[in-house]
Amino acid sequence: MNDKTLHEVASTMIKKSVTRVAPDVLYLLKRAYENERSPVARKILEAMISNSYAAQKKSVPLCQSPGYPVIYVKIGAVKIETNIQKVFQKAIVEATREGLLRPSMVHPITRRNPGDNSGIGIPEVEVELVPGEADYSEVVISFKGCGAELPSALKVFTPAEVGREGVGLKRFILETVARADGIPCPPMGIGVGIGGQMHTAAKLSRKAISTRLWTDVNPDVGLARLEEELLRSINSLGIGPAGLGGDTTALTVKVEIAYTHTAICPVAVNFHCWAVRRITTRFLPDGSILFVEDEYAGKTT
Amino acid sequence: MIAEYELVTPLSDDDVKKLKVRDIVYINGIIYTARDLAHIRIKDYLEEGKELPVDFRGAVIFHAGPAVRKRNGEWEITGIGPTTSYRMEPFSDIIFSKLGVKALIGKGRMGEKTLENLKRYGGVFLIAPPGCSAIIVESVEEVLSSFWLDLGVPEAIWVLKVRRFGPLIVAIDSHGNSIFNEVEENVMKALNEIRFAMKG
Numbered sequence: 001m002n003d004k005t006l007h008e009v010a011s012t013m014i015k016k017s018v019t020r021v022a023p024d025v026l027y028l029l030k031r032a033y034e035n036e037r038s039p040v041a042r043k044i045l046e047a048m049i050s051n052s053y054a055a056q057k058k059s060v061p062l063c064q065s066p067g068y069p070v071i072y073v074k075i076g077a078v079k080i081e082t083n084i085q086k087v088f089q090k091a092i093v094e095a096t097r098e099g100l101l102r103p104s105m106v107h108p109i110t111r112r113n114p115g116d117n118s119g120i121g122i123p124e125v126e127v128e129l130v131p132g133e134a135d136y137s138e139v140v141i142s143f144k145g146c147g148a149e150l151p152s153a154l155k156v157f158t159p160a161e162v163g164r165e166g167v168g169l170k171r172f173i174l175e176t177v178a179r180a181d182g183i184p185c186p187p188m189g190i191g192v193g194i195g196g197q198m199h200t201a202a203k204l205s206r207k208a209i210s211t212r213l214w215t216d217v218n219p220d221v222g223l224a225r226l227e228e229e230l231l232r233s234i235n236s237l238g239i240g241p242a243g244l245g246g247d248t249t250a251l252t253v254k255v256e257i258a259y260t261h262t263a264i265c266p267v268a269v270n271f272h273c274w275a276v277r278r279i280t281t282r283f284l285p286d287g288s289i290l291f292v293e294d295e296y297a298g299k300t301t
Numbered sequence: 302m303i304a305e306y307e308l309v310t311p312l313s314d315d316d317v318k319k320l321k322v323r324d325i326v327y328i329n330g331i332i333y334t335a336r337d338l339a340h341i342r343i344k345d346y347l348e349e350g351k352e353l354p355v356d357f358r359g360a361v362i363f364h365a366g367p368a369v370r371k372r373n374g375e376w377e378i379t380g381i382g383p384t385t386s387y388r389m390e391p392f393s394d395i396i397f398s399k400l401g402v403k404a405l406i407g408k409g410r411m412g413e414k415t416l417e418n419l420k421r422y423g424g425v426f427l428i429a430p431p432g433c434s435a436i437i438v439e440s441v442e443e444v445l446s447s448f449w450l451d452l453g454v455p456e457a458i459w460v461l462k463v464r465r466f467g468p469l470i471v472a473i474d475s476h477g478n479s480i481f482n483e484v485e486e487n488v489m490k491a492l493n494e495i496r497f498a499m500k501g
Contacts, residue, residue: 039303039323040303040323040325040470040480043325043430043468043470044430044468044470046468047430047433047436047468048430048432048433050433050436051430051432051433051434051435051436052435054435054436054439055434055435058435060379060380060434060435060438061368061379061380061434061435062432062434062435063380063382063431063432063433063434064365064367064368064380064381064382064432064434065382065432099368099370099379099380102368102380145432147385167499170499171496171499174492174495174496175492178488178489178492181410181484181485181488182409182410182484183385183409185408185431185432233495236491236494236495237488237491237492237495238484238487238488238491239484239488240484241430242408242428242430242431242470243409243410243481243484244428244470244472244480244484245480245483245484245487273431273432274431274432275432
């Protein structure tokens with residue numbers, strides 16, 4: 001895997017990801033549309049579904065705001081010996097110049113906008129080394145909307161505050177969602193990180209909602225049950241698509257955990273808008289490339 | 302039973318008074334984009350007695366700023382979508398009373414000031430489906446002109462010719478009804494029920 005190959009893959013990933021909603025999310029939107037009882041909510045969901053088809057057909061941005069890019073890399077047996085951040089940064093700047101991405105990255109204090117989505121830390125890259133665990137390597141690019149970021153929250157609980165069966169954590173999550181109201185462009189996806197230290201919970205919450213297919217089931221039975229329970233409770237709040245009321249407030253809840261210290265329980269709640277722009281690329285040992293979401297789309301259409 | 306309306310700009314009092322919360326609207330004609338900086342300048346110009354570049358009577362203002370490119374010498378919109386309208390709430394008085402605007406299109410809630418002004422002067426607040434840039438761009442037939450480009454492309458006033466711009470949801474009507482107040486009440490009620498259930 002050299003710079004040139006990865007650059008080509010990066011450019012393809014950027015274009016594909018921002019010109020459609022991820023197929024697993026499209027499936028959930030369609031299912032939500034069928035089950036939604038509120039006529040206004042159905043109209044909004046219908047517009048979101050049409051919008052995805054329109055964007056994909058014309059290769060234009062799904063949403064006018066490209067969001068913040070994070071790249072998750074899992075390195076298994078297939079070597080990626082190249083500076084991933086530099087390659088993706090170049091591809092992002094090029095995509096911005098072509099008009100595919102609006103220039104949204106600014107200096108955090110001065111607010112100066114370089115005009116091309118370049119800047120310190122952009123894109124953010126997280127690397128996981130799993131040499132013995134996978135015979136492939138994987139790169140996920142996730143553009144996540146930032147209006148949705150405003151109500152995201154983090155709290156470090158004491159063991160007593162966690163409560164029996166995590167009732168204190170569940171209450172915090174529900175209240176954070178209620179307070180978020182329509183700001184995260186519902187129907188949202190909610191990532192929850194529990195454990196580690198403060199920074200771990202935050203990272204886990206973003207990874208949980210950015211890398212998993214929204215249709216998947218948590219392999220941990222206890223967490224799967226928690227995800228389902230939270231999803232039901234959140235939808236019972238009735239915030240609805242675009243915050244206009246309805247049955248569909250969230251399409252999924254994803255919880256990732258890490259063991260933590262006996263004195264604390266950090267919890268992070270991370271909001272993802274409906275416009276999921278994610279591509280998962282798997283580099284297989286035979287040198288071929290697989291776009292995981294396309295595989296999913298193939299199986300469900 | 303919700304109703305669907307196709308409206309043509311400029312909008313009249315009758316156009317907006319017949320609309321009720323939850324109605325669906327499509328706009329045909331002209332839409333003006335304006336965000337934070339354009340609103341600030343409008344306020345400044347009015348205070349200084351300066352003439353505005355646009356006659357906003359009966360107008361529809363869209364809280365958005367486009368991404369554009371020039372093709373064959375003409376401006377083309379490549380991406381556009383509603384921004385959070387609440388930031389423009391402070392300008393609600395002059396927009397309706399001084400300018401005669403009849404409809405706002407945006408994202409998220411507006412406040413009590415807007416509700417009062419819509420009731421007093423006759424107007425509606427419409428929600429565009431968030432994040433739906435592709436279908437909104439499809440409804441823009443032509444970029445007629447732009448003003449105040451010195452504010453930057455997204456913050457300038459863009460004059461767009463549109464056809465079947467929508468679907469837009471009436472979120473606040475001219476009769477004092479707000480979908481947001483209803484939703485907020487329901488969410489609080491549901492949250493309290495969940496809290497109560499968790500205690501036991």
